[in-house]
């Protein structure tokens with residue numbers, strides 16, 4: 290019998306972390322590799338937020354806190370939900386965790402029983418299915434196809450709901466596609482959920498502030514107030530505030546769910562890093578103008594990459610509404626052979642050959658549950674992106 294738990298055998302390691310690790314190993318071995326795998330802004334944390342972290346250290350704010358966050362941060366989070374989403378929450382409805390990842394994980398651990406189903410649109414952020422599996426649940430995938438702009442339809446959601454459905458996980462703008470649901474599109478989905486009062490909504494709004502071309506972000510409890518009592522609205526400072534390493538995420542929802550999540554956190558990580566919590570207070574309460582400046586850079590890079598990908602025969606690349614990813618389809622390249630002799634039968638073959646032959650690291654679509662595609666993170670310098678796009682073009686032109 291294995292020493293390892295049976296639950297662990299249901300789970301695979303994060304493929305995005307694996308690609309980044311491999312790209313870094315190749316770089317360390319002296320290979321010229323451009324990494325387009327990492328899901329984090331290349332900008333530094335803004336100075337006023339860094340200063341708040343330093344001040345917290347100097348002021349002795351270096352001890353344990355309440356398991357799910359300091360009062361000042363909970364207040365700042367309530368103000369954020371009011372300001373950005375017109376949602377009213379009180380501090381007892383708020384949980385702060387070690388990144389958005391831990392918040393989602395706590396919520397699934399706190400609620401899933403064996404056999405409970407979790408509806409996840411595919412392609413999905415890589416961690417949703419494995420977190421659901423770790424918590425004993427069963428992921429149920431609904432295809433968000435290229436033909437539907439990587440969004441699911443109300444009919445698809447209706448068809449996926451069973452008496453065992455516990456959660457519907459919603460993520461807009463999406464990792465990996467950048468697709469965002471308009472208010473009307475989201476309302477059509479919440480109308481379905483209104484008919485099934487045993488289904489709860491876990492909305493992952495991590496990319497709320499990273500939107501382009503005037504896209505208007507909205508979140509389920511705002512679009513359909515009748516869902517407020519069964520919605521967990523999740524967010525964090527990692528992406529928009531360039532704070533991935535500080536590890537602060539948060540959620541707001543019904544008090545009994547928040548209390549259950551607090552119980553798990555109190556017996557696992559105690560509290561999110563105290564210093565980071567004070568920096569997050571400054572992030573949420575301080576000036577926000579840098580976000581628009583960063584978004585102007587992201588939009589320029591998005592346009593550069595989309596243009597380059599669509600110039601390649603065999604690749605189709607929709608224009609995303611937000612986040613910092615594009616998710617081109619390589620349907621027109623499947624079945625070809627690379628200059629180095631690799632058969633491109635899957636998107637995994639494509640990504641592997643692209644890395645080995647051209648030194649460009651991307652993440653293959655199967656990792657996100659929709660093939661044949663690959664994900665480019667354009668949160669890197671224009672120079673690196675231009676060089677990488679030229680290499681991808683050369684690689685694809687060399688396919689026979």
Ligand code: PLP
Pocket residue numbers: 328387388389390391414460463464493495525526527533536537538
């Ligand atoms: N949700 C989505 C959609 C993400 O892309 C990520 C990070 O990549 C997270 C949650 C987790 O964010 P954090 O770094 O705050 O744990």
